[in-house]
Amino acid sequence: MRHVIALDVGGTGMKAALVTDGGELLHRARRATGRERGPDAVVATILDFAAELYAYGAEHHGAPALAAGLAVPGIVDEEHGVAAYAANLGWRDVPLRALLTERLGIPVALGHDVRTGGLAEGRIGAGKGADRFLFVPLGTGIAGAIGIDGRVEAGAHGFAGEIGHVVVRPGGADCPCGQRGCLERYASASAVSEAWAAACGDPDADAADCAKAVASGDPNAVRVWQEAVDALADGLVTAVTLLDPRTLIIGGGLAEAGEVLFQPLRDAVRRRVTFQKLPTIVPAALGDTAGCLGAGLLARDLLTTTHPTTAEVST
Numbered sequence: 001m002r003h004v005i006a007l008d009v010g011g012t013g014m015k016a017a018l019v020t021d022g023g024e025l026l027h028r029a030r031r032a033t034g035r036e037r038g039p040d041a042v043v044a045t046i047l048d049f050a051a052e053l054y055a056y057g058a059e060h061h062g063a064p065a066l067a068a069g070l071a072v073p074g075i076v077d078e079e080h081g082v083a084a085y086a087a088n089l090g091w092r093d094v095p096l097r098a099l100l101t102e103r104l105g106i107p108v109a110l111g112h113d114v115r116t117g118g119l120a121e122g123r124i125g126a127g128k129g130a131d132r133f134l135f136v137p138l139g140t141g142i143a144g145a146i147g148i149d150g151r152v153e154a155g156a157h158g159f160a161g162e163i164g165h166v167v168v169r170p171g172g173a174d175c176p177c178g179q180r181g182c183l184e185r186y187a188s189a190s191a192v193s194e195a196w197a198a199a200c201g202d203p204d205a206d207a208a209d210c211a212k213a214v215a216s217g218d219p220n221a222v223r224v225w226q227e228a229v230d231a232l233a234d235g236l237v238t239a240v241t242l243l244d245p246r247t248l249i250i251g252g253g254l255a256e257a258g259e260v261l262f263q264p265l266r267d268a269v270r271r272r273v274t275f276q277k278l279p280t281i282v283p284a285a286l287g288d289t290a291g292c293l294g295a296g297l298l299a300r301d302l303l304t305t306t307h308p309t310t311a312e313v314s315t
């Protein structure tokens with residue numbers, strides 16, 4: 001059965017699947033990255049894991065995979081197939097596409113994890129059918145993926161979509177990026193956790209606890225939550241002004257609060273738009289499988305001209 005390898009590498013773990021031409025998952029597997037053993041060990045683990053998946057396909061599905069898609073965090077040079085930098089994994093300038101192509105002997109696509117997740121959300125998830133979308137996962141930080149006609153825009157240098165570092169509170173909290181007042185310092189899940197822990201006096205309290213307190217009407221929680229929502233709305237309206245997306249897809253841990261987040265967020269965005277067209281604001285649909293599914297799409301793009309690709313075949 002024709003299939004491709006889809007591999008999503010995170011800070012501590014990897015999710016993988018064998019995916020058919022029709023999108024069916026033939027096989028799923030997980031593996032630790034082994035980052036405690038250093039960046040070279042992580043790269044070796046990725047290559048070994050992919051080789052095992054290749055062998056599994058050949059043994060159990062009649063033929064090996066025809067292509068592979070790999071999604072990784074950090075700064076990614078998709079054009080040249082290089083994982084330029086990842087703080088969590090400790091690597092710099094790793095030619096992952098070339099290494100994996102040499103190991104497997106098949107075409108390989110390399111993508112940025114958030115953009116790859118956005119590709120999946122746009123094509124087969126919450127943004128299906130939208131010609132222009134912005135995918136914004138609210139996790140430890142905030143990133144973004146700009147979807148245009150079935151592909152995701154990487155930008156001239158691989159930095160497109162970094163909405164988490166749009167300054168929404170000039171002169172505000174210091175950000176590790178070197179700026180002050182960045183969106184992710186106010187509206188990420190970690191920022192809400194920090195603010196709620198300080199407000200309620202419980203150092204172990206997190207964003208999920210804050211959302212529950214909001215739902216129960218706790219005024220301190222409502223204040224903390226609304227401050228985050230207002231910052232997020234400011235950032236999103238800036239993106240809407242620049243990009244004019246048809247759909248805003250909000251994912252990540254904070255989006256798990258459901259309408260506790262989405263109702264006030266839609267209201268806050270609506271209050272801020274003037275001449276801009278108000279996009280549809282929806283929750284992400286694919287959860288933590290988005291990166292893996294997107295990696296499968298990258299691999300399948302190498303085998304078809306139906307959709308534009310976001311990575312080139314290694315030569």
